[in-house]
Amino acid sequence: MRVLVAAVPHASHLNIIIPYAQALQNAGHEVCLGTAPGGEDAVTAAGLTAVTFGEPTPLSLQNWKKHGLLPDQETRERFADALALTAEERGHWDVFYQYYAFNARFFLQREPRADIDGLIAFGRAWRPDLVLWDAWFPLGGVIAQACGAPHARVLIGPDYSGWAYETFTARGGPSVAAVGENPLTDALRPVAERYGLDVGDDLVLGRFALDPVPPERRLTEDVPVRPVRWITYNGGGVKPAWLHAPPERPRVAVTLGLSVRLWRRGGDPRLPKIIEALADQDVEVVATCTREQLAGIGRLPDNVRAVDYVPLTQLLPTCAAVVHHGSSGAFLSSIAAGVPQLVVHTGESIRMVFSGDGDDISVSNADRDADSWLTAGYVAERGAGEPVDHLTQSAADIRTVIERVLRDPAYRNGAAELQQEWRARPGPADVVPDLEKLSAEQG
Incomplete structure (x- = not known):
């Protein structure tokens, strides 16, 4: 046909x-x-x-x-x-x-x-x-x-x-x-x-x-x-050398998606506390973020590698956990990889506020993804991860949550269970x- x-x-x-x-x-x-x-x-x-x-x-x-x-x-x-x-x-x-x-x-x-x-x-x-x-x-x-x-x-x-x-x-x-x-x-x-x-x-x-x-x-x-x-398709790409061998320390991915890059300027307000929370941990962090998204953070910690883009199909299978913005794509891709998730979610309402005119028009919005209501609650409910809130939690609070997800095998078991359900569909x-x-x- x-x-x-x-x-x-x-x-x-x-x-x-x-x-x-x-x-x-x-x-x-x-x-x-x-x-x-x-x-x-x-x-x-x-x-x-x-x-x-x-x-x-x-x-x-x-x-x-x-x-x-x-x-x-x-x-x-x-x-x-x-x-x-x-x-x-x-x-x-x-x-x-x-x-x-x-x-x-x-x-x-x-x-x-x-x-x-x-x-x-x-x-x-x-x-x-x-x-x-x-x-x-x-x-x-x-x-x-x-x-x-x-x-x-x-x-x-x-x-x-x-x-x-x-x-x-x-x-x-x-x-x-x-x-x-x-x-x-x-x-x-x-x-x-x-x-x-x-x-x-x-x-x-x-x-x-x-x-x-x-x-x-x-x-x-x-x-x-x-x-x-759900099939995680990223268009393919040449595997970078640093992904050839298993990481020497637990690897944590930080990804905030592609769509936000179309309109957000001046740095992503979700990143500073997340990066700070990961800085003192014995982990290797891969932040798939552009220079624009990282604006305002200053010097990155030594354990953080920033890359504009790497296919999630290459990165997630090597990770012990992933911190993401809560989109359905990141959520389902992490389920497919069997990785525990830390989902950025706030209690904010989704409200677009436009200001300015002509070339100076701009928009402000909640610092959360439209789908994070679903993804953050679901991974917590199923024991496959935890939500984090950069508005109400300090970097120390977020660090505690990340450490718990990395150390407690129950989260890996929860992620594996979701992965098995995904495979059965x-x-x-x-x-x-x-x-x-x-x-x-x-x-």
């Missing part, structure tokens, strides 16, 4: 969906990976065929504001009140409204655009038998319906869009309608209607979602899902028959 895979053109998204495209290609299917400009090199480096149109749209606050894409905080709060959200639900809503819906609007602008309409035109010309799309790239549903193909989503973490869709369906009423439409369907509607499509369950959710998140943390109740094993190759069946049902 012909399969069109569609995704956001950023490594933090492409690296998640590429293993599914490779599994389909390895099963003998013809695969194209459609994305917006900017992701072509990552796709072709993976041995896949890339399809893209138009010119790259700048990923900048200035451009986002120019096109009216920045989240409106007053509207966010009005929706939360009208939907009668609980405190926990408000956390999910904040992530959906400020991150997911914003991302959806970026790739679903109301006026015709070459990168959007080009992918739809390609789908109609190529006529895939199946469309598989990154859940943060809802244009995939439009592409699928425009060319008459069945489609499914690939979740990269908690299903915020599915949760929001269920919530609006269950609680929508006059008070909610007075605020507005679900931001996702509102973003989809102009593009869908341009192609004569209705915005309904199938377009928004697909037939089912491939879900790597532990079922205990699933946000939706009735959205069909297929459990799947079906991998991308194992779900290919489900995808083939979906295509056959449509035919």
Whole structure:
């Protein structure tokens, strides 16, 4: 069959969906990976065929504001009140409204655009038998319906869009309608209607979602899902010499992800206490951080090696523990490696605050990842790690937590148990028959 895979053109998204495209290609299917400009090199480096149109749209606050894409905080709060959200639900809503819906609007602008309409035109010309799309790239549903193909989503973490869709369906009423439409369907509607499509369950959710998140943390109740094993794909790389042999001392990785590098400037406030907490310990620290992220720390301790980037597939298997920011990617990759985790999490609400204008516009936000509510709690609950809070804990407090995780074998046992559960889930190759069946049902 012909399969069109569609995704956001950023490594933090492409690296998640590429293993599914490779599994389909390895099963003998013809695969194209459609994305917006900017992701072509990552796709072709993976041995896949890339399809893209138009010119790259700048990923900048200035451009986002120019096109009216920045989240409106007053509207966010009005929706939360009208939907009668609980405190926990408000956390999910904040992530959906400020991150997911914003991302959806970026790739679903109301006026015709070459990168959007080009992918739809390609789908109609190529006529895939199946469309598989990154859940943060809802244009995939439009592409699928425009060319008459069945489609499914690939979740990269908690299903915020599915949760929001269920919530609006269950609680929508006059008070909610007075605020507005679900931001996702509102973003989809102009593009869908341009192609004569209705915005309904199938377009928004697909037939089912491939879900790597532990079922205990699933946000939706009735959205069909297929459990799947997360595959840590980093695009490969030459193994550095210092990774050739096992470390002489316990190795601790410190990673804060890739996405934050797009917008944070002037040093990462989470790092100073973490580095200080690790400085006096008999460990080897590998901090996968840029010079920009390390700004303000000064001279690094002798036991800290800073590298801009090294694939987690190379680094994590050599580690006794990992300190990370709480993203689903770092969390699931650490589970796959069987490594105890220290997850940076604070009690802050996710709130984007914009200031300035023109070239001087800036944004401030909570010093925590959007998914850390899930990851920090889960590793602690399962005995595979502990949360750390750089806002409420001193460097000495964080040092005590790190030492406990390194010395107590119970954490290694907890991490090993999670790894075994991860191995028992079906991998991308194992779900290919489900995808083939979906295509056959449509035919």
